[in-house]
Amino acid sequence: MDQELKIELSKHGIFTTTFEELYNWGRKNSVWPLTFGLACCAIEMIATTMARYDLARFGAEVFRASPRQADLMIVSGTVTKKMAPQVVRLYNQMPEPKYVIAMGACAISGGPFRDGYNVLKGIDRYIPVDVHIPGCPPRPEALMHAFITLQKKIDAQQLTGEERPRHLKANEPSEFPVPEFGEHGLEPAQNPDVFHPLRILGQ
Protein backbone atom coordinates (compact mmCIF):
# COMPACT_ATOMS: atom_id res chain seq x y z
CA MET A 1 0.00 0.00 0.00
CA ASP A 2 1.17 3.49 -0.77
CA GLN A 3 2.89 4.94 2.31
CA GLU A 4 1.91 8.56 1.58
CA LEU A 5 -1.73 7.64 1.20
CA LYS A 6 -1.54 5.73 4.43
CA ILE A 7 -0.10 8.72 6.28
CA GLU A 8 -2.69 11.00 4.70
CA LEU A 9 -5.51 8.71 5.78
CA SER A 10 -4.16 8.43 9.32
CA LYS A 11 -4.30 12.24 9.56
CA HIS A 12 -8.03 11.91 9.02
CA GLY A 13 -8.37 9.28 11.70
CA ILE A 14 -8.47 6.31 9.37
CA PHE A 15 -6.17 3.46 10.25
CA THR A 16 -5.20 1.25 7.37
CA THR A 17 -3.00 -1.79 7.37
CA THR A 18 -2.35 -4.95 5.44
CA PHE A 19 -2.78 -8.48 6.64
CA GLU A 20 0.94 -9.01 6.25
CA GLU A 21 1.80 -6.02 8.46
CA LEU A 22 -0.66 -7.05 11.13
CA TYR A 23 0.55 -10.63 11.08
CA ASN A 24 4.23 -9.68 11.32
CA TRP A 25 3.53 -7.01 13.93
CA GLY A 26 1.80 -9.56 16.10
CA ARG A 27 4.51 -12.17 15.67
CA LYS A 28 7.49 -9.93 16.18
CA ASN A 29 6.12 -8.62 19.47
CA SER A 30 5.40 -11.98 21.01
CA VAL A 31 8.50 -14.04 20.36
CA TRP A 32 8.70 -16.62 23.09
CA PRO A 33 12.16 -18.02 23.70
CA LEU A 34 12.80 -21.56 24.81
CA THR A 35 14.04 -21.97 28.40
CA PHE A 36 17.46 -23.51 28.16
CA GLY A 37 21.02 -22.43 28.66
CA LEU A 38 24.23 -24.22 27.80
CA ALA A 39 27.06 -22.33 29.47
CA CYS A 40 28.18 -18.95 30.77
CA CYS A 41 26.28 -17.04 28.02
CA ALA A 42 23.11 -18.33 29.66
CA ILE A 43 23.89 -16.16 32.69
CA GLU A 44 23.92 -13.09 30.43
CA MET A 45 20.70 -14.28 28.83
CA ILE A 46 19.10 -14.61 32.27
CA ALA A 47 20.36 -11.14 33.19
CA THR A 48 18.77 -9.80 30.00
CA THR A 49 15.37 -11.05 31.09
CA MET A 50 15.68 -9.62 34.60
CA ALA A 51 14.53 -6.20 35.74
CA ARG A 52 17.67 -4.27 34.88
CA TYR A 53 17.63 -5.04 31.15
CA ASP A 54 14.08 -6.36 30.93
CA LEU A 55 13.68 -8.20 27.63
CA ALA A 56 9.93 -8.16 28.36
CA ARG A 57 9.83 -4.65 26.90
CA PHE A 58 10.16 -6.29 23.50
CA GLY A 59 7.52 -8.93 24.04
CA ALA A 60 9.79 -11.80 24.94
CA GLU A 61 8.95 -12.02 28.58
CA VAL A 62 7.75 -15.61 28.67
CA PHE A 63 10.47 -18.18 28.38
CA ARG A 64 8.62 -21.39 27.62
CA ALA A 65 9.80 -24.58 29.25
CA SER A 66 8.46 -26.68 26.36
CA PRO A 67 9.77 -26.51 22.78
CA ARG A 68 6.17 -26.96 21.60
CA GLN A 69 5.31 -23.48 22.88
CA ALA A 70 8.49 -21.67 21.89
CA ASP A 71 9.27 -19.57 18.81
CA LEU A 72 12.89 -18.73 19.45
CA MET A 73 15.86 -20.81 20.41
CA ILE A 74 18.67 -18.82 22.00
CA VAL A 75 21.72 -21.08 21.79
CA SER A 76 23.52 -19.53 24.73
CA GLY A 77 26.87 -21.13 25.24
CA THR A 78 29.25 -23.88 24.23
CA VAL A 79 27.60 -26.69 22.31
CA THR A 80 29.53 -29.82 23.13
CA LYS A 81 29.41 -32.71 20.71
CA LYS A 82 27.59 -34.70 23.34
CA MET A 83 24.92 -31.98 23.63
CA ALA A 84 24.50 -31.16 19.93
CA PRO A 85 21.99 -33.95 19.09
CA GLN A 86 19.74 -32.77 21.93
CA VAL A 87 19.91 -29.16 20.74
CA VAL A 88 18.95 -30.21 17.21
CA ARG A 89 16.17 -32.42 18.58
CA LEU A 90 14.77 -29.53 20.62
CA TYR A 91 14.84 -27.35 17.51
CA ASN A 92 12.97 -30.05 15.58
CA GLN A 93 10.31 -30.15 18.27
CA MET A 94 9.59 -26.43 18.00
CA PRO A 95 6.61 -25.50 15.80
CA GLU A 96 7.04 -23.22 12.78
CA PRO A 97 7.71 -20.35 12.45
CA LYS A 98 10.85 -20.74 14.52
CA TYR A 99 14.02 -18.71 14.83
CA VAL A 100 17.50 -19.25 16.22
CA ILE A 101 19.88 -16.77 17.82
CA ALA A 102 23.41 -18.18 18.21
CA MET A 103 24.73 -16.29 21.21
CA GLY A 104 28.42 -15.95 21.89
CA ALA A 105 31.69 -17.08 20.35
CA CYS A 106 31.14 -20.76 21.20
CA ALA A 107 27.69 -21.07 19.70
CA ILE A 108 28.74 -19.37 16.48
CA SER A 109 32.13 -21.02 15.95
CA GLY A 110 33.30 -23.08 18.90
CA GLY A 111 35.02 -20.01 20.33
CA PRO A 112 38.05 -20.60 22.56
CA PHE A 113 37.27 -24.33 22.56
CA ARG A 114 37.27 -24.60 18.77
CA ASP A 115 40.28 -26.90 18.64
CA GLY A 116 38.98 -29.13 21.41
CA TYR A 117 37.95 -32.69 20.73
CA ASN A 118 34.61 -32.24 22.43
CA VAL A 119 33.16 -28.98 21.11
CA LEU A 120 30.99 -28.40 18.07
CA LYS A 121 32.42 -25.71 15.81
CA GLY A 122 29.20 -23.72 15.68
CA ILE A 123 25.54 -24.73 15.87
CA ASP A 124 25.00 -23.47 12.30
CA ARG A 125 26.40 -26.81 11.13
CA TYR A 126 23.10 -28.47 11.93
CA ILE A 127 20.34 -25.87 12.18
CA PRO A 128 19.71 -22.59 10.33
CA VAL A 129 20.75 -19.60 12.45
CA ASP A 130 18.99 -16.24 12.00
CA VAL A 131 21.21 -13.97 14.09
CA HIS A 132 24.81 -14.56 15.21
CA ILE A 133 26.14 -12.56 18.18
CA PRO A 134 29.90 -12.50 18.75
CA GLY A 135 31.27 -11.92 22.23
CA CYS A 136 32.57 -13.94 25.11
CA PRO A 137 30.04 -13.62 26.58
CA PRO A 138 28.04 -10.92 24.77
CA ARG A 139 26.62 -8.25 27.06
CA PRO A 140 22.85 -8.11 27.61
CA GLU A 141 22.75 -5.09 25.26
CA ALA A 142 24.20 -7.29 22.53
CA LEU A 143 21.51 -9.90 23.08
CA MET A 144 18.85 -7.20 22.96
CA HIS A 145 20.39 -5.89 19.75
CA ALA A 146 20.24 -9.38 18.31
CA PHE A 147 16.64 -9.65 19.42
CA ILE A 148 15.72 -6.34 17.79
CA THR A 149 17.56 -7.48 14.66
CA LEU A 150 15.41 -10.58 14.65
CA GLN A 151 12.28 -8.47 15.11
CA LYS A 152 13.27 -6.39 12.08
CA LYS A 153 13.81 -9.59 10.15
CA ILE A 154 10.37 -10.90 11.11
CA ASP A 155 8.80 -7.54 10.28
CA ALA A 156 10.23 -7.62 6.76
CA GLN A 157 9.02 -11.12 5.95
CA GLN A 158 6.57 -11.48 3.11
CA LEU A 159 3.67 -13.86 3.28
CA THR A 160 3.60 -14.55 -0.44
CA GLY A 161 6.00 -14.61 -3.33
CA GLU A 162 9.40 -16.16 -3.84
CA GLU A 163 10.92 -14.19 -0.96
CA ARG A 164 8.62 -15.72 1.62
CA PRO A 165 10.34 -17.38 4.58
CA ARG A 166 11.14 -21.05 4.91
CA HIS A 167 8.13 -21.99 7.00
CA LEU A 168 5.73 -20.82 4.28
CA LYS A 169 7.31 -23.00 1.63
CA ALA A 170 5.72 -26.41 1.61
CA ASN A 171 8.75 -28.26 0.26
CA GLU A 172 11.30 -26.73 2.65
CA PRO A 173 12.26 -28.85 5.65
CA SER A 174 11.02 -28.03 9.12
CA GLU A 175 13.05 -30.72 10.81
CA PHE A 176 16.74 -31.31 10.39
CA PRO A 177 18.64 -34.59 10.75
CA VAL A 178 19.88 -35.21 14.29
CA PRO A 179 23.61 -36.07 14.25
CA GLU A 180 24.66 -39.37 15.73
CA PHE A 181 27.58 -40.32 17.94
CA GLY A 182 30.24 -41.88 15.77
CA GLU A 183 33.58 -43.49 16.48
CA HIS A 184 35.59 -40.30 16.04
CA GLY A 185 33.00 -37.55 16.32
CA LEU A 186 29.52 -36.60 15.28
CA GLU A 187 28.17 -38.16 12.09
CA PRO A 188 27.65 -36.36 9.84
CA ALA A 189 30.06 -33.60 10.86
CA GLN A 190 27.71 -31.05 9.33
CA ASN A 191 24.47 -30.84 7.43
CA PRO A 192 25.43 -29.74 3.90
CA ASP A 193 21.92 -28.35 3.30
CA VAL A 194 22.35 -25.91 6.16
CA PHE A 195 26.06 -25.30 6.56
CA HIS A 196 28.11 -23.68 3.87
CA PRO A 197 31.86 -23.55 4.39
CA LEU A 198 33.58 -20.20 4.35
CA ARG A 199 34.81 -19.61 0.83
CA ILE A 200 38.25 -18.14 0.48
CA LEU A 201 39.50 -16.95 -2.86
CA GLY A 202 42.77 -18.65 -3.71
CA GLN A 203 45.17 -18.35 -6.60
Added chain:
Amino acid sequence: MTQAISVEEIKAAMEAAVPGCRAEILRNESPSAQHSLLIDHEHAVNVAAFLRDDMALRLDFCSCVSGVDWPDREITEKVKVKKTVTTPEGEAQEQDVEETRKTMIPGFLEAVYHLFSIEKKHGPVVLRMRTVNRGGDARLPSLTPVWRSAEFQEREAFDLYGIVFEGHPDLRRILMWEGFADYPMRKDYVPPAEDDVEAVAK
Protein backbone atom coordinates in the same frame (compact mmCIF):
# COMPACT_ATOMS: atom_id res chain seq x y z
CA MET B 1 49.10 -27.93 54.89
CA THR B 2 52.59 -29.12 55.42
CA GLN B 3 54.07 -32.43 54.66
CA ALA B 4 54.70 -33.69 58.15
CA ILE B 5 56.11 -37.03 57.09
CA SER B 6 58.77 -37.22 54.37
CA VAL B 7 58.47 -39.52 51.37
CA GLU B 8 61.49 -41.48 52.58
CA GLU B 9 59.72 -42.26 55.84
CA ILE B 10 56.54 -43.22 54.02
CA LYS B 11 58.49 -45.46 51.68
CA ALA B 12 60.18 -47.21 54.60
CA ALA B 13 56.88 -47.65 56.45
CA MET B 14 55.23 -48.93 53.29
CA GLU B 15 57.93 -51.49 52.58
CA ALA B 16 57.86 -52.68 56.17
CA ALA B 17 54.09 -53.08 56.20
CA VAL B 18 53.62 -54.65 52.77
CA PRO B 19 56.27 -57.32 52.22
CA GLY B 20 57.65 -57.45 48.71
CA CYS B 21 56.36 -54.08 47.61
CA ARG B 22 58.64 -52.08 45.38
CA ALA B 23 58.48 -48.32 45.68
CA GLU B 24 60.61 -45.73 44.02
CA ILE B 25 60.91 -42.08 44.99
CA LEU B 26 60.56 -39.71 42.05
CA ARG B 27 62.06 -36.43 43.09
CA ASN B 28 60.57 -33.10 42.14
CA GLU B 29 63.39 -30.56 42.03
CA SER B 30 61.12 -27.54 41.67
CA PRO B 31 60.51 -25.24 44.69
CA SER B 32 57.32 -27.13 45.52
CA ALA B 33 59.46 -30.22 46.20
CA GLN B 34 56.46 -32.51 45.95
CA HIS B 35 58.26 -35.79 45.64
CA SER B 36 56.17 -38.73 44.61
CA LEU B 37 56.16 -42.45 45.18
CA LEU B 38 56.07 -44.81 42.21
CA ILE B 39 54.52 -48.08 43.30
CA ASP B 40 54.27 -51.47 41.63
CA HIS B 41 51.07 -53.03 40.32
CA GLU B 42 50.84 -56.21 42.40
CA HIS B 43 50.98 -54.53 45.79
CA ALA B 44 49.27 -51.25 44.87
CA VAL B 45 45.94 -52.02 46.54
CA ASN B 46 47.64 -53.28 49.71
CA VAL B 47 49.93 -50.25 49.80
CA ALA B 48 46.94 -47.94 49.33
CA ALA B 49 45.01 -49.68 52.12
CA PHE B 50 48.05 -49.34 54.35
CA LEU B 51 48.38 -45.63 53.63
CA ARG B 52 44.72 -45.13 54.41
CA ASP B 53 44.61 -47.20 57.59
CA ASP B 54 48.02 -46.60 59.16
CA MET B 55 47.55 -44.70 62.40
CA ALA B 56 50.46 -42.36 61.73
CA LEU B 57 49.55 -41.54 58.12
CA ARG B 58 45.74 -41.85 57.91
CA LEU B 59 45.60 -40.69 54.27
CA ASP B 60 41.83 -40.86 54.23
CA PHE B 61 41.17 -38.52 51.32
CA CYS B 62 42.12 -39.07 47.69
CA SER B 63 41.57 -35.61 46.25
CA CYS B 64 42.67 -36.11 42.69
CA VAL B 65 43.44 -38.79 40.14
CA SER B 66 45.20 -37.63 37.00
CA GLY B 67 46.29 -39.36 33.86
CA VAL B 68 49.58 -38.55 32.18
CA ASP B 69 50.68 -39.66 28.74
CA TRP B 70 54.37 -40.21 28.19
CA PRO B 71 54.88 -40.90 24.49
CA ASP B 72 57.86 -42.77 23.09
CA ARG B 73 60.86 -40.51 23.14
CA GLU B 74 64.31 -40.58 21.68
CA ILE B 75 67.34 -39.42 23.57
CA THR B 76 70.34 -38.26 21.59
CA GLU B 77 73.61 -38.36 23.51
CA LYS B 78 77.12 -37.52 22.43
CA VAL B 79 79.54 -40.14 23.63
CA LYS B 80 83.30 -40.08 23.36
CA VAL B 81 84.57 -43.36 22.03
CA LYS B 82 88.14 -44.50 21.54
CA LYS B 83 88.66 -45.70 18.00
CA THR B 84 91.61 -46.93 16.08
CA VAL B 85 92.06 -44.71 13.07
CA THR B 86 94.53 -45.28 10.28
CA THR B 87 96.41 -42.06 9.55
CA PRO B 88 97.34 -41.08 5.95
CA GLU B 89 100.85 -42.27 6.71
CA GLY B 90 99.58 -45.77 7.28
CA GLU B 91 99.96 -45.86 11.06
CA ALA B 92 97.32 -47.16 13.36
CA GLN B 93 96.48 -44.54 15.97
CA GLU B 94 94.03 -44.40 18.82
CA GLN B 95 91.83 -41.31 18.79
CA ASP B 96 88.89 -39.92 20.72
CA VAL B 97 85.92 -39.75 18.38
CA GLU B 98 82.56 -38.21 19.23
CA GLU B 99 79.64 -40.40 18.37
CA THR B 100 75.95 -39.63 18.64
CA ARG B 101 73.88 -42.41 20.09
CA LYS B 102 70.15 -42.56 19.93
CA THR B 103 68.26 -44.42 22.61
CA MET B 104 64.56 -45.08 22.33
CA ILE B 105 62.62 -44.83 25.56
CA PRO B 106 59.27 -46.55 25.16
CA GLY B 107 56.23 -44.59 26.26
CA PHE B 108 53.78 -45.43 28.98
CA LEU B 109 50.71 -44.06 30.67
CA GLU B 110 50.72 -42.91 34.24
CA ALA B 111 48.10 -42.39 36.92
CA VAL B 112 48.86 -39.87 39.67
CA TYR B 113 46.97 -39.92 42.96
CA HIS B 114 47.06 -36.98 45.38
CA LEU B 115 46.33 -38.09 48.92
CA PHE B 116 45.58 -36.00 51.98
CA SER B 117 44.78 -36.75 55.56
CA ILE B 118 41.77 -34.89 56.90
CA GLU B 119 42.30 -36.41 60.30
CA LYS B 120 46.02 -35.69 60.68
CA LYS B 121 45.92 -32.54 58.54
CA HIS B 122 48.83 -33.37 56.29
CA GLY B 123 49.42 -33.91 52.63
CA PRO B 124 49.65 -34.16 49.75
CA VAL B 125 51.30 -37.51 49.35
CA VAL B 126 51.67 -38.19 45.64
CA LEU B 127 51.33 -41.75 44.47
CA ARG B 128 52.09 -42.82 40.92
CA MET B 129 51.59 -45.95 38.89
CA ARG B 130 52.85 -46.62 35.38
CA THR B 131 51.55 -48.96 32.70
CA VAL B 132 53.82 -51.32 30.80
CA ASN B 133 53.16 -49.55 27.49
CA ARG B 134 50.70 -47.26 25.74
CA GLY B 135 49.14 -49.94 23.58
CA GLY B 136 47.42 -53.15 24.56
CA ASP B 137 48.95 -53.42 27.99
CA ALA B 138 47.78 -50.11 29.39
CA ARG B 139 46.49 -51.65 32.60
CA LEU B 140 46.71 -50.52 36.21
CA PRO B 141 45.08 -51.78 39.39
CA SER B 142 42.14 -49.66 40.48
CA LEU B 143 42.35 -47.92 43.83
CA THR B 144 38.61 -47.30 43.95
CA PRO B 145 38.13 -50.14 46.46
CA VAL B 146 40.36 -48.15 48.83
CA TRP B 147 39.25 -44.59 48.08
CA ARG B 148 35.70 -44.33 46.81
CA SER B 149 36.38 -40.81 45.51
CA ALA B 150 38.67 -42.28 42.84
CA GLU B 151 35.76 -43.92 41.04
CA PHE B 152 34.74 -41.13 38.65
CA GLN B 153 38.28 -39.85 38.21
CA GLU B 154 39.59 -43.26 37.24
CA ARG B 155 36.72 -43.47 34.78
CA GLU B 156 37.82 -40.12 33.39
CA ALA B 157 41.42 -41.32 33.05
CA PHE B 158 40.08 -44.41 31.29
CA ASP B 159 37.91 -42.29 29.03
CA LEU B 160 40.52 -39.75 27.98
CA TYR B 161 43.80 -41.73 28.23
CA GLY B 162 42.70 -45.33 27.80
CA ILE B 163 44.14 -46.59 31.10
CA VAL B 164 42.22 -49.75 32.01
CA PHE B 165 41.78 -49.90 35.79
CA GLU B 166 41.45 -53.50 36.85
CA GLY B 167 39.13 -54.00 39.79
CA HIS B 168 37.14 -50.85 39.08
CA PRO B 169 33.45 -51.49 39.85
CA ASP B 170 32.03 -49.61 36.85
CA LEU B 171 34.61 -48.80 34.21
CA ARG B 172 32.72 -46.99 31.45
CA ARG B 173 33.34 -43.83 29.48
CA ILE B 174 32.24 -40.82 31.49
CA LEU B 175 32.67 -37.72 29.30
CA MET B 176 32.67 -39.12 25.79
CA TRP B 177 29.95 -41.42 24.58
CA GLU B 178 29.96 -45.20 24.43
CA GLY B 179 31.24 -46.21 21.03
CA PHE B 180 33.82 -43.40 20.81
CA ALA B 181 37.03 -45.06 19.74
CA ASP B 182 39.78 -42.55 20.51
CA TYR B 183 41.51 -41.33 23.65
CA PRO B 184 41.54 -37.59 23.10
CA MET B 185 43.96 -36.51 25.83
CA ARG B 186 46.79 -38.64 24.49
CA LYS B 187 49.60 -36.66 22.92
CA ASP B 188 49.25 -38.36 19.55
CA TYR B 189 45.49 -37.77 19.26
CA VAL B 190 44.50 -35.98 16.09
CA PRO B 191 40.94 -34.67 15.95
CA PRO B 192 39.02 -35.48 12.76
CA ALA B 193 39.58 -32.90 10.05
CA GLU B 194 36.57 -30.70 9.38
CA ASP B 195 36.43 -28.74 6.18
CA ASP B 196 34.92 -25.46 7.26
CA VAL B 197 36.98 -23.37 4.89
CA GLU B 198 36.76 -23.95 1.18
CA ALA B 199 39.38 -22.61 -1.17
CA VAL B 200 37.88 -21.35 -4.39
CA ALA B 201 39.83 -20.59 -7.54
CA LYS B 202 39.72 -16.97 -8.61
